[in-house]
Amino acid sequence: MRFVEFGHDGGQWQGPGQGRDYLVRAFAVQHTTPIALGYAITDQSATTLGYTGDTVYCPAVEDLAAISAVVVLDTSFHASRAGHMGLDDVEALAGRWPDRTFIPTHLGDDVTGSDQPNIVFPSDEQTFTLNTLDGYVTGPNDSRENPFGDGAGMLHKWMSAQATDEDRAILERVIDDWGAVVMGRKSFEKNEGEGGWGEGGPVGDVPCFVVTHHKPTRSYPPVFTFVTDGVASAIEQARKAAGDKVVGLHGATVMQQALPLGLVDEIRVHVVSVLVGGGTPLFGTLDSSVTLERTQVMATPAATHLTYRVVR
Missing domain, CATH: 3.40.430.10 (Dihydrofolate Reductase, subunit A)
Incomplete structure (x- = not known):
């Protein structure tokens, strides 16, 4: 197991893990705490998983969506609130990047579904694992x-x-x-x-x-x-x-x-x-x-x- 520490402004690390090479990039996002980071993890097939962490809709979230095949987002509410994205933000991202898959998590009771076909909602009995088409x-x-x-x-x-x-x-x-x-x-x-x-x-x-x-x-x-x-x-x-x-x-x-x-x-x-x-x-x-x-x-x-x- 390897621990990598990033600064307030993010950064990147590249190295081996379980026999494969990974590039991990950290992005400074915007939350109510002074330090909040989102991450993009790219494997040796050049496929990227993005994770926003707790954040509002901001340029770093768009940067993650632009480079990721799948994006996992903390989406607590139906509409955005202080420090958090809402489903309306996720739907805006999904509409802008229809070839990406967006998985909202940390869901509130009022977030139950979306008409956007590239938004996937995990249920209590499902586990979503990024296994790329180069798997x-x-x-x-x-x-x-x-x-x-x-x-x-x-x-x-x-x-x-x-x-x-x-x-x-x-x-x-x-x-x-x-x-x-x-x-x-x-x-x-x-x-x-x-x-x-x-x-x-x-x-x-x-x-x-x-x-x-x-x-x-x-x-x-x-x-x-x-x-x-x-x-x-x-x-x-x-x-x-x-x-x-x-x-x-x-x-x-x-x-x-x-x-x-x-x-x-x-x-x-x-x-x-x-x-x-x-x-x-x-x-x-x-x-x-x-x-x-x-x-x-x-x-x-x-x-x-x-x-x-x-x-x-």
């Missing part, structure tokens, strides 16, 4: 014997007995929507056959197209087609097989290859409240930024389910 889909040392990786066995708990009705409805919709699957060779080898998917793929008998450099020398169930001429070819073949249904991308490798090629229309992410500290990143390093439009958010005790449209 890990497995822990370290994943293998056929350890498919989720070290410390990541809970990543699929929203599909298990801990699932709520909302979790199950999301899973059923995925199963109903997918008409074909594209995956990488590693995902295939970790999960096919006995002890994994059995005689089918991740969605039973839905056709699966496996992107690989070399076709296997042994035979596999007919649900699998092995594609050696790249992810674009695999997706094209999957589209024909899917007909009017969706082509699902399974695993990180195919996502990392397909996204820069403009072959991804929608991204669905299921964020579990855990930090595994390493493993397989969903997106890795992209050559350029990709603009997303969030179209759905559902939070359950097991996961936060996010849907994004890829903006072209």
Whole structure:
């Protein structure tokens, strides 16, 4: 554990934490006490979480909103009062930055909801964890014997007995929507056959197209087609097989290859409240930024389910 002390005017610190590098910036905000600071925490994927602390609406709050993907705000009242922001201030920020997510906390009884789609209200039974879209889909040392990786066995708990009705409805919709699957060779080898998917793929008998450099020398169930001429070819073949249904991308490798090629229309992410500290990143390093439009958010005790449209 590391303690960093900032002065009245804020400042910044950069260094390691749990195996990752972080940049922490402190901003002087305006409260009734002489010293009040807000914070922006940026990880090595360049994604920033902002926290305002107790403050009125001031330039430092706008600075935090401008650089953060998610902003947590102390919002005690429906309208602003001395030393505190109100929901009216949060709605002004949300309207100015519609591509950010704003999470008001420290809520008074009169703050119950908002019409702004990018304001998310936590309930007593929910925990919100910032797990960026560059987060890990497995822990370290994943293998056929350890498919989720070290410390990541809970990543699929929203599909298990801990699932709520909302979790199950999301899973059923995925199963109903997918008409074909594209995956990488590693995902295939970790999960096919006995002890994994059995005689089918991740969605039973839905056709699966496996992107690989070399076709296997042994035979596999007919649900699998092995594609050696790249992810674009695999997706094209999957589209024909899917007909009017969706082509699902399974695993990180195919996502990392397909996204820069403009072959991804929608991204669905299921964020579990855990930090595994390493493993397989969903997106890795992209050559350029990709603009997303969030179209759905559902939070359950097991996961936060996010849907994004890829903006072209």
